[in-house]
Amino acid sequence: VQLQASGGGLVQPGGSLRLSCAVSGGTFRIGTVGWLRQAPGKEREPVASIPWRGGIGSYPDSVKGRFAISRDTAKNTVTLQMNSLKPEDTAVYYCAADPRRAVGIVSSSYYDYWGQGTQVTVSS
Secondary structure, eight states: OEEEEEOOEEEOTTOOEEEEEEEESOGGGOSEEEEEEEOTTSOOEEEEEEESSSOOOBOOTTTTTTEEEEEETTTTEEEEEEOSOOGGGOEEEEEEEESSOOSSOOOGGGOSEEOOOEEEEEOO
8 A cells, every 4th residue: 555645734722634544555455544743753653544434533632623633535535624724733744654453543663554744834
């Protein structure tokens, strides 16, 4: 399974950004897809996850109500819509996938497949 993330950039506080992840190479293996982020000097943390087929997204409290994950299994894409962005959302964002179907938000150690990161910077 290969994942290719895109859509990062510079945005002002309060702004919005949409990240996309193209998934290829055996999507039948996938149970869960997610987005995680890593800020300088910090551990990688999950920001959203969703089952590949059916189900709804899960989020940590830090982004709940501001971020929304969705997937399109026909186009093999995963999207993260980020609204009301804050400077503390600045990080490298990664998309990830795993064969297991997760219940709720899961940590970075859960995922077997990773895309390259895309930088998101929230600054005025």
